[in-house]
Amino acid sequence: MVKTAAEYQKAYRERKKARDETFLEKERARAKGYRKPIHAKTKKDQVLIRERNKQYSQKYRDRQKTLKQTQVSSTTNTTEAEEKSEEDEHSNVVSSTSSEPVAREKRGRSTLLVKLSFPQKRRNKRKSDALKRAHSKIQRLNGQISSLTRNKNKWAKRCQKISKKIILSAEADGITTADNNE
Secondary structure: OOOOHHHHHHHHHHHHHHHOHHHHHHHHHHHHOOOOOHHHOOHHHHHHHHHHHHHHHHHHHHHHHHHHHHHHHHHHOOOHHHHHHHHHHOOOOEOOOOOOOEEEEOOOOOOEEEEOOOOOOOOOHHHHHHHHHHHHHHHHHHHHHHHHHHHHHHHHHHHHHHHHHHHHHHHHOOOOHHHHHO
C-alpha cells in the first residue's frame, strides 16, 4: 500500500525526534501553534471549554480527596486482628489511638513506618479579621505617604519657582544677590 504525503512526513518527524533535541523544541512550537487562545474563540466555545475545564478540575480534586482519605484510613485504621498478628510476628509494633503516632513494621520489609497524625489547624476568625484590618491599614497608610510626598514635591517646586522669580526680578532691577546677602 502506498503511503500518503502526511504519512511520510509523520515518519520523518518520528525519525528526527529520535535524533535531535533542537528538533523537539521546534516540534513543540509547531504543535503549540495549532492551539488558539481562549479569547480568540467564540463566546459559546469559551463557555464550553471553561465548563469542561471546571469538570476536569472537580474530578481531579475528588480523586485527590479520596486518595488522601484512603491513605489516612489505611495507615491509621488497622483492624485488631492485623495488630495481633503483627504483634506476634514483630515485637516492635506499637498499637495506638488516633491521637497517638502510629508505628509499625510492614511485612517483608525491614523499614519502620511512622505516621504522626496532626490535627488540622482551624482558621481563627479573630486572627484573620485582625490580619485584614492590618493589611487595610497598611494600604491606607501607604496611600497617605504617597499623597504626602506628592504634596511635598508640589510645594517644593512652587517655592523654587517663586524664589527664581524673585532672583530674576531683583537682577532685572539691578540688585545683585550679593547686595541682598549684606
